[in-house]
Amino acid sequence: MVAKRTSKANVTKDNLLHYYREMLLIRRFEEKAGQLYGMGLIGGFCHLYIGQEAVVVGLEAAAEKGDKRVTSYRDHGHMLACGMEANGVMAELTGRSGGYSKGKGGSMHMFSKEKHFYGGHGIVGAQVPIGAGLAFADKYLGNGRVTFAYFGDGAANQGQVYETFNMAALWDLPVVFVIENNQYAMG
Ligand SMILES: Cc1ncc(C[n+]2csc(CCOP(=O)(O)OP(=O)(O)O)c2C)c(N)n1
Ligand SMILES: [Mg+2]
Incomplete structure (x- = not known):
């Protein structure tokens, strides 16, 4: 389903150090976010990514320029890992x-x-068909880009997830579905 790529994972000492820094940035960011949430300085919801840092850092290590990503509401780590500014988040x-x-x-x-x-989505599983849509666009354009569509174990029984798997397979879309199994569903 995924376009064939020739590049290999970088495992030099510098690369490993970089991945470690990325994971640590996410951990420290989330610890601070949790603290601010507890102090009432963050409004609305605030779902932390503590414990899952290696998932997104590992997958981002395999991503290439122009690849897309879309995820659930537990999204701070994904934003930091794809290069968005911690200050802005x-x-x-x-x-x-x-x-x-x-x-x-x-x-x-x-x-x-x-x-x-491409977000950041509060409707459980909704980002999965959006991910397939992004991948459809890239396939249509023939630009060789890949989309990473992340979702949780609690979203894995949503009907739209299976409909998306079906269409992605039928249309041979360049999408990687990532189930982040943290063994809980929000809490
Ligand atoms: C369509 C829909 N149904 C129910 C909910 C309520 N809800 C919010 S989070 C959640 C659990 C999701 O679990 P999972 O996908 O494993 O994500 P995690 O919180 O573990 O990262 C549910 C049922 C929702 N937001 N959207
Ligand atoms: Mg879960």
Whole structure:
């Protein structure tokens, strides 16, 4: 289903150090977000990615320029890992105009066209068909790009997920479906 790529994972010492820094950035960011949420400085929802850092950092290591990603509401780590600014994400969490959605979207609703990050979705499983749509566009354009569509174990029984698998297989779409099995469903 995924377009064949010739590049191999980089495993030099520098690369490993970089991956470690990325994971640590996510962990520290989330610890701070949790603290601010507890203090009432973050409005709305705030789902942390603590414990799952290696999933997105590992997959981003395999991504190439122009590849797309879309995920659920547990999205802070994905944004940091694809190169979005920690300041911009934190500004959004705290409802400031400098945030990625000008402070109107909050934790679950941030986007970056520049970094090919397509959200941030609160409806469980809804990002999966969106991911297939992004991949359909890339296939149509023939640009060789791949979409990473992340979803949780709690979303894995949603009907639209299976409909998407079916269409992705039929149309041979360049999409990687990633189930992040944290063994809980939101809480
Ligand atoms: C369509 C829909 N049904 C129910 C909910 C309520 N809900 C919010 S999170 C969640 C559980 C999702 O679990 P999972 O996909 O494993 O994500 P995790 O929180 O573990 O990252 C549910 C049922 C929702 N947001 N959308
Ligand atoms: Mg889960």
